[in-house]
Amino acid sequence: MSNAATQKRAFSAVLWDYLTTVDHKKVGILYLMGGGFFFLLGGLEALIIRIQLIKPENDFITAGLYNEMITMHGTTMIFLAATPLLFGLMNYIMPLQIGARDVAFPFLNALGFWLFFSGGILLNCSWFLGGAPDAGWTAYAPLSIQSPGHGTDFYVMGLQLSGAGTLMSGINFLVTIVAMRAPGMTYMRMPLFTWTTFVTSVLTLFAFPALTVGLFLLMFDRMFGSAFFDVALGGNSVIWQHLFWIFGHPEVYILILPVFGVFSEVLPTFSKKRLFGYSAMVFATFLIAFLGFMVWAHHMFTVGLGPVANSIFAVATMAIAVPTGIKIFNWLFTMWGGSIVINSAMLWALAFIPSFTIGGMTGVMLGSNVADYQYHDSYFVVAHFHYVIVGGVVFGLFAACHYWWPKMFGRILHEGMGKLAFWTFFIGFHLTFFIQHFLGLMGMPRRYWVFLENQGLDTGNLISTIGAFFMTIGTIVFLINIVYTAVKGEKAPADPWDARTLEWTIPSPPPFYNFKQMPLVRGLDPLWIEKTEGNGKMTPAEPLDEIHMPNGSILPLIMTAGFFIASFGFIYQTDHKAWLIALYAGMAIAIGCMVIRSLKDDLGFHISKEELEREAD
Amino acid sequence: MKGWMGKTKALLLFTMLSLFLTACGKENLTALVPKGYGAESSMNLIILTTLIMVGVFVVVMIIYVIALVRFRRKKGQEDFIPKQVEGNHTLETVWTIIPIVLVLIMGVPTVIATFDLADTSNASENINIEVTGNQYWWHFNYDGEEIVTSQDLYIPTGERVYLNMQSSDVIHSFWVPSISGKMDVSPENVNTMYIEAFEEGVYWGKCAELCGPSHSLMDFKVIAVSPEEYDQWLSDMQAVDPEQEPQDTVAQEGKELFEANNCMACHAIGSSPAATGPNLTNFGDRTTIAGILEPTKENLIDWIMDPESIKPGNKMTGAYPSVSEEEANSIAEYLLQLKPSEITPESAGN
Numbered sequence: 001m002s003n004a005a006t007q008k009r010a011f012s013a014v015l016w017d018y019l020t021t022v023d024h025k026k027v028g029i030l031y032l033m034g035g036g037f038f039f040l041l042g043g044l045e046a047l048i049i050r051i052q053l054i055k056p057e058n059d060f061i062t063a064g065l066y067n068e069m070i071t072m073h074g075t076t077m078i079f080l081a082a083t084p085l086l087f088g089l090m091n092y093i094m095p096l097q098i099g100a101r102d103v104a105f106p107f108l109n110a111l112g113f114w115l116f117f118s119g120g121i122l123l124n125c126s127w128f129l130g131g132a133p134d135a136g137w138t139a140y141a142p143l144s145i146q147s148p149g150h151g152t153d154f155y156v157m158g159l160q161l162s163g164a165g166t167l168m169s170g171i172n173f174l175v176t177i178v179a180m181r182a183p184g185m186t187y188m189r190m191p192l193f194t195w196t197t198f199v200t201s202v203l204t205l206f207a208f209p210a211l212t213v214g215l216f217l218l219m220f221d222r223m224f225g226s227a228f229f230d231v232a233l234g235g236n237s238v239i240w241q242h243l244f245w246i247f248g249h250p251e252v253y254i255l256i257l258p259v260f261g262v263f264s265e266v267l268p269t270f271s272k273k274r275l276f277g278y279s280a281m282v283f284a285t286f287l288i289a290f291l292g293f294m295v296w297a298h299h300m301f302t303v304g305l306g307p308v309a310n311s312i313f314a315v316a317t318m319a320i321a322v323p324t325g326i327k328i329f330n331w332l333f334t335m336w337g338g339s340i341v342i343n344s345a346m347l348w349a350l351a352f353i354p355s356f357t358i359g360g361m362t363g364v365m366l367g368s369n370v371a372d373y374q375y376h377d378s379y380f381v382v383a384h385f386h387y388v389i390v391g392g393v394v395f396g397l398f399a400a401c402h403y404w405w406p407k408m409f410g411r412i413l414h415e416g417m418g419k420l421a422f423w424t425f426f427i428g429f430h431l432t433f434f435i436q437h438f439l440g441l442m443g444m445p446r447r448y449w450v451f452l453e454n455q456g457l458d459t460g461n462l463i464s465t466i467g468a469f470f471m472t473i474g475t476i477v478f479l480i481n482i483v484y485t486a487v488k489g490e491k492a493p494a495d496p497w498d499a500r501t502l503e504w505t506i507p508s509p510p511p512f513y514n515f516k517q518m519p520l521v522r523g524l525d526p527l528w529i530e531k532t533e534g535n536g537k538m539t540p541a542e543p544l545d546e547i548h549m550p551n552g553s554i555l556p557l558i559m560t561a562g563f564f565i566a567s568f569g570f571i572y573q574t575d576h577k578a579w580l581i582a583l584y585a586g587m588a589i590a591i592g593c594m595v596i597r598s599l600k601d602d603l604g605f606h607i608s609k610e611e612l613e614r615e616a617d
Numbered sequence: 618m619k620g621w622m623g624k625t626k627a628l629l630l631f632t633m634l635s636l637f638l639t640a641c642g643k644e645n646l647t648a649l650v651p652k653g654y655g656a657e658s659s660m661n662l663i664i665l666t667t668l669i670m671v672g673v674f675v676v677v678m679i680i681y682v683i684a685l686v687r688f689r690r691k692k693g694q695e696d697f698i699p700k701q702v703e704g705n706h707t708l709e710t711v712w713t714i715i716p717i718v719l720v721l722i723m724g725v726p727t728v729i730a731t732f733d734l735a736d737t738s739n740a741s742e743n744i745n746i747e748v749t750g751n752q753y754w755w756h757f758n759y760d761g762e763e764i765v766t767s768q769d770l771y772i773p774t775g776e777r778v779y780l781n782m783q784s785s786d787v788i789h790s791f792w793v794p795s796i797s798g799k800m801d802v803s804p805e806n807v808n809t810m811y812i813e814a815f816e817e818g819v820y821w822g823k824c825a826e827l828c829g830p831s832h833s834l835m836d837f838k839v840i841a842v843s844p845e846e847y848d849q850w851l852s853d854m855q856a857v858d859p860e861q862e863p864q865d866t867v868a869q870e871g872k873e874l875f876e877a878n879n880c881m882a883c884h885a886i887g888s889s890p891a892a893t894g895p896n897l898t899n900f901g902d903r904t905t906i907a908g909i910l911e912p913t914k915e916n917l918i919d920w921i922m923d924p925e926s927i928k929p930g931n932k933m934t935g936a937y938p939s940v941s942e943e944e945a946n947s948i949a950e951y952l953l954q955l956k957p958s959e960i961t962p963e964s965a966g967n
């Protein structure tokens with residue numbers, strides 16, 4: 001009885017801890033849980049889409065619901081699953097890799113998470129409140145303006161909220177990397193994952209505002225009677241496409257660059273060799289990011305922008321193959337001459353190389369705009385971006401989970417189940433998407449609720465659906481693995497993989513202050529240097545002294561709740577002006593929290609020297 | 618032994634061939650068997666880029682497989698520490714320069730083909746057709762011919778036909794994979810593209826931009842006939858008398874119902890350029906009903922009685938008083954008799 005009572009108290013204490021935390025590690029775990037939840041939701045939507053397309057003229061779901069499904073699948077996977085999962089990893093790992101005790105703005109970090117999460121919840125509320133958005137994840141005007149009901153309003157407000165959160169995290173990471181590196185951690189000694197976090201944050205900083213602007217215009221068109229995208233009133237709907245893709249294309253690199261970073265950690269570790277061509281890799285990352293802003297109109301080759309624009313964007317698009325090729329070859333030559341260990345983390349990394357190369361190849365093929373007149377908006381494109389986003393990003397997330405799980409949770413994921421999940425998912429992935437290249441060329445446009453009989457599309461779609469079930473099984477095995485590992489998993493030492501970077505110099509999981517003493521970094525792969533040239537331990541760069549830590553705060557959660565309530569006010573004030581009360585009340589709560597935050601001094605707390613000494617090494 | 622080998626070879630060849638053919642998809646729909654100018658331009662670039670990319674993939678995979686096989690850790694090598702190579706400038710240069718060259722090889726023909734396909738300077742000397750995309754059907758107005766059709770687009774083979782396309786509602790995209798790549802049909806402005814079919818045939822067209830619930834049901838056809846047949850079709854269509862009375866009484870009744878129910882408010886018979894609803898002048902010759910159903914009387918009756926169950930979100934639902942099955946039958950009889958021309962999809966070998 002009393003035991004149960006303590007446990008209950010303990011649970012509420014943990015819950016309170018996570019609701020108020022500003023610790024980058026806990027925020028990271030919250031991101032992973034939130035992103036993981038939405039990943040499963042998006043996966044379920046994908047499965048429903050594939051079941052609908054299992055046979056010609058199927059009536060598993062209605063046309064309207066199908067359009068809601070594809071819209072929510074895309075929106076969820078990009079904004080609510082892939083991005084937050086990566087931001088969770090960056091949050092947790094990046095400060096450890098540069099020897100920092102937290103991110104630069106811990107409060108902002110927590111606020112960023114809660115905004116993302118509430119945005120995701122808001123968007124999904126639409127399912128229960130009259131229907132989800134149905135104009136595609138790209139929400140092209142005028143379809144998105146004419147879309148009846150409140151679905152698209154939820155899309156606008158949900159993405160606005162979660163986008164604000166993402167933008168904050170981007171700024172936070174940038175400042176952290178610029179200002180909080182450990183002594184000796186120069187820019188050109190930073191691990192590649194930190195580099196890609198840095199470049200991704202730059203992309204976030206410049207790309208998300210374009211989306212914000214687009215969403216504001218759409219919001220005003222839908223809710224306040226403006227006509228930015230309404231042709232009949234002198235607006236222009238192509239503007240939406242430009243704004244969306246000026247954000248949307250860099251977003252692809254916001255997703256893929258961090259996993260390039262992951263593979264640049266995993267491949268050297270399990271090849272026991274330093275990353276081949278480190279400086280070329282850093283340079284290539286910047287080049288990809290730069291070119292990523294120059295190619296958005298390749299999503300609009302069929303809009304009718306004219307031959308000059310099409311040619312420029314075609315050649316610029318193909319040019320991205322050059323830095324991406326540099327990366328692929330550098331990874332291959334990292335393996336070359338190494339001592340390669342194949343475990344679950346490495347399997348995902350090894351599977352990434354051919355899978356992503358195929359995605360990159362079709363990317364170049366799509367870049368040739370005359371060929372794109374055939375590929376565009378067909379299943380060929382669907383195949384292409386799933387090869388990039390699943391074969392690249394999702395494989396990278398799985399690799400990162402296996403690689404950093406011991407660091408984050410102190411236990412090693414089960415190898416057998418890890419491999420089983422890998423093989424089912426890997427086979428399922430290629431079954432699902434390879435055939436779609438051909439379906440597209442055989443005349444199947446994307447976003448088709450049904451395909452007709454006798455069009456030669458039956459077999460391909462059936463195979464694709466079978467593949468989706470394999471991927472589902474793989475995901476379920478991975479979930480079981482997580483539960484099993486939490487209960488019975490093998491305890492992890494500080495450095496289970498014989499790895500190379502700073503995060504492996506501290507215990508697994510790390511203490512809340514990360515580094516008792518700032519480490520002195522003597523070069524690239526600091527731990528590896530100490531292992532081969534020193535005693536295997538980092539030399540402290542400072543004497544043992546008090547550590548200053550930030551206080552937790554419930555304000556980010558309350559502030560977010562304010563915005564959340566205000567969003568409902570925005571959405572429903574078009575039906576009845578009484579909803580303006582929700583709008584004003586929500587904004588008052590949010591602004592009130594900002595005022596409190598600004599006026600109340602929070603100096604944080606100190607961990608005493610004695611307390612630190614008591615902790616065993 | 619040899620006979621057995623030969624048989625196996627023949628069987629193998631046959632399987633490969635049939636696999637190849639099914640892999641290419643349905644004739645007159647697939648982009649992989651181009652039968653028009655635009656589709657051929659695209660196909661040339663598809664082949665060029667695919668070959669180059671597959672070449673790159675093979676190189677990557679060879680290095681990948683060799684690295685994996687040769688450098689996988691073997692028993693007893695647990696303590697082996699490989700040489701920590703920093704990089705290699707020569708290699709970096711090689712794998713930077715070669716892709717740049719490959720990009721140029723793909724880029725130059727792409728740019729040439731782009732300008733070729735966008736060249737509309739000869740439009741005035743050729744056939745021009747106004748194309749209007751609507752939720753969820755297509756409207757075709759032949760410039761200077763006083764001919765309007767919908768869903769089935771008749772064109773002559775071997776001639777460039779310029780399509781001036783605009784949408785009346787949301788964005789659509791005009792795609793006839795076998796003949797040409799796609800171009801968006803947006804409410805903003807007129808997009809012009811030309812198509813040219815090499816041989817006679819009935820080619821499937823699709824809408825390729827999400828436009829609402831029935832986006833996947835917005836099919837249409839391009840019917841390419843010989844230039845002589847096309848001229849014949851033009852004069853037949855121009856000779857249509859919308860007031861002509863049907864022969865039998867059922868169809869006669871249908872015509873009266875068609876007028877009584879005010880179907881003409883949207884559906885013109887004759888050359889009215891209005892695009893409120895599909896023009897029905899040559900409805901009896903259509904390849905499909907509503908773009909997707911077999912052109913049978915039963916299907917037409919179903920469509921007239923409950924269009925919503927066939928094309929969700931269409932604009933015809935609820936736009937007219939409900940009709941009984943008998944009435945629908947009469948209307949169907951009347952509409953299916955609208956066959957003004959001897960040139961039909963069969964003329965194109967359907």
